[in-house]
Amino acid sequence: MANPVTQDHRQPAATGTAPVAHRRRFEIRSLGEVGALVVLVVVFGALNPSTFLSVGNLQKVLDQAATPLIVGVGATLVILMGCIDLSVEGVMGAAGMTFILTTLHLRGGVESPTDLGFLSFVLAVLVGAALGAVNGLIHTRLKVPSFIVTLGVWFVGLGIGIILFGTSAQPNLSDAAAQWPTRNLLGLPHSFWLAVVVAVLGVVVTRYTKLGRFAYAIGNNEDIARSNGIPVRRIKLYVFVLAGAFSGLAGILAILQLGQGTPSVGASGAAGSSTLFLTIAAVVIGGTSLAGGRGGILRTVLGVFLLTILNNGLLLAGVDPGYRSGVSGLVLILAIVAAAWPLRSRLRIVK
Structure with missing residues (x-):
């Protein structure tokens, strides 16, 4: 029996290549986001040509976009399922605190005796994956809406991070570790290269693996996907685990960018906005449907850069932080209305 596919992800099972007409539709739909990105660059470049268009600011934008890009890959996979x-x-806080407490750090001016090296990185990602598994198991086994489950796990992860933080002085990374994200490789910061690797992995998963194709099918119509033999519960669990692992990795990067450990590391991203807000907004603005089954990783990449450049340009223009938040919120509302209105009959809060 052939695997079910969606309107935005039609791939012949034998060849794995999309029809030419589909590729053209994808390109046409992407022109709006690309055009908006170009307009932002032109406008802010004209307002602040000496600062906005500088190499240093470009590197700063790429560094700021890295964390939401990594989170956005996992978030996109989840939203594709509806x-x-x-x-x-919360996952970022728990994973970030796990990382900093198991690697070389200073606390109260005293160097920590614990240094697991690369294992601290692996352990932190596993913490993220474990919290993702909790999301997936409760959602699929107990049939609790993902909105409720993940909201609860947010606070569970935050609680874990607070417990790990304890009442001692704030842990600080060594200068070498704290400088790693902004060091350049081929002119681009390490943090951005890490995000590129994750984004490429996300594209490979969505386009060339059963996990990605089944995620699209589940989002398009879960009942039909199940009737066609797709193991819906298992696929959902795998996707939530993968999303948790990516959030854990983002927590590590956020700790490295901040240079110190805090359970609320995800509450204020490098771009000045909540990581959750920036990521969900980027996924929606990029064109991934909240109803599931439509969209993709590259669209999320566009959305992340749109919001990151918007925040960066408004900051350089001297706009008050309150107004910047208002503008970002307005952009998100307009994007959600535009994306969800044609599909309003498919949107269900129970998903």
């Missing part, structure tokens, strides 16, 4: 993951900031 679900949502609100646990991002």
